[in-house]
Amino acid sequence: MEAKRVSDSAMVMAHQMGPHHANPAGNVHGGVTMKLVDTVAAVVAIRHARRLAVTASIDRLDFHYPVYVGDVLILKASLNMVGKTSMEVGVRVEAENIITGKVHHAASAYLTFVALDDNHNPTQVPGLILERAEDQRRNREAYARRQLRLAEKSSEGNPH
Numbered sequence: 001m002e003a004k005r006v007s008d009s010a011m012v013m014a015h016q017m018g019p020h021h022a023n024p025a026g027n028v029h030g031g032v033t034m035k036l037v038d039t040v041a042a043v044v045a046i047r048h049a050r051r052l053a054v055t056a057s058i059d060r061l062d063f064h065y066p067v068y069v070g071d072v073l074i075l076k077a078s079l080n081m082v083g084k085t086s087m088e089v090g091v092r093v094e095a096e097n098i099i100t101g102k103v104h105h106a107a108s109a110y111l112t113f114v115a116l117d118d119n120h121n122p123t124q125v126p127g128l129i130l131e132r133a134e135d136q137r138r139n140r141e142a143y144a145r146r147q148l149r150l151a152e153k154s155s156e157g158n159p160h
Helices: 031-048 133-155
Strands: 012-016 051-065 072-082 088-094 103-117
Touching: 012 031, 031 051, 031 072, 031 088, 031 103, 051 088, 051 133, 072 103, 072 133, 088 133, 103 133
Parallel strands: none
Antiparallel strands: 012 072, 051 103, 072 088, 088 103
C-alpha cells in the first residue's frame, strides 16, 4: 500500500447559508455547521483510503464566530495523521460575507475516521507523506491529541 501526500486528499467545500439553516436569532445553527464539517472530513478520509470511512469521534469542535444567513461557509479539510486503520482530519471553517468580502474564522474541528473493508470491518489505510513544515506540525499535534484521547478512554472505566 503506497503512502499518499496530504495534498492528495485535501478538500475545500463552499456552501451558502440560507434562511432554512438559521435559528430564530438569525444565526446559522451549530448543527448545520457540524454536519458540513463531518461531510467534508469524510470526503477527505474516503479519498485517502479509497474506501468507505466512518466517523469514530469528533475530538474537538470549537465555534469562534457566528455564521449568518447569506454567508458562504468555506470548509478547508485535510489529513493531519493516519494510523493503521484510522485517520485524523482537521477542518477549518471560514464564514465569508459575500457583500462586504469580510472573512472570519468561524470554527475548527478535529475528527477521527476509520476505514472499512467490504465487510464493514476496520481496514488498513495508506501511510501519510508529510511534505511541508505545516504538515509536520499538524501531524505532531494530532499525535498529542491521540495520546490524550487514548489516556481518557483508558480512564473511562475507572470510577476515579
